[in-house]
Amino acid sequence: MLPHWLSLMIASLPSLAWACVLFTVPLTILSFAFGIAVGFATALARLFAPAPVAAVFRFYVWLFRGTPLLVQLFLIFYGLPSLGIVLDAFPAALIGFTLNVGAYSSEIIRAVLVAVPKGQWEAAYSIGMTWSQAMRRTVLPQASRIAVPPLSNTFISLVKDTSLAAAITVPELFRAGQQIVATSYEPLILYIEVALIYLAVSSILSSLQVRLERRLSRYGGYIEAAS
Secondary structure (H helix, E strand, O other): OOOHHHHHHHHHHHHHHHHHHHHHHHHHHHHHHHHHHHHHHHHHHHHHOOHHHHHHHHHHHHHHHOOOHHHHHHHHHHHHHHHOOOOOHHHHHHHHHHHHHHHHHHHHHHHHHHHOOHHHHHHHHHOOOOHHHHHHHHHHHHHHHHHHHHHHHHHHHHHHHHHHHHHHOOOOHHHHHHHHHHHHOOHHHHHHHHHHHHHHHHHHHHHHHHHHHHHHHHHHHHHHHHO
């Protein structure tokens, strides 16, 4: 006969895994994808837009980097209804995570764009490229190699941060664990299991990050050797 703790873990695993697949993974992927888009637009605005526009985006970054993510989620889900804006839990979480990721990723993207030598811009202009062509064909390929490690870390952190969505009733992995605890009265066993699932997902992503970095490093080496 299996020990009680192991039987409980096995019995609760399908519910936890389903919550992870149905809510945690989509919330992570969508928030990161939209957040990168917001972060890229913000970085470009801060670097190249007129001063008044850049100031608006600087304020956005300052606001979302300077306040806790949990407070941001509460403001969106519980606060906006006071203004007549009512959102379901998942869209509210998606908006909150997207804006938070956008603020942090914008700093990463802005830094890697600045790290590309100005000579690359000048070389692109010298052969007749427009600004957009220089950005797309010359600057972004070099900047993306630099950005992969920090953005990968942001993605892995986001997987764990999605547990905060439980506070606004999104039925993701941690929320599912809370619901099982409420009926089984075994918080230690269940929360250890939830932690192990997060650990497994983060470990897989970390392994993929290492492989991607190695591949990009070899690719970068070929470019440097050719040049």
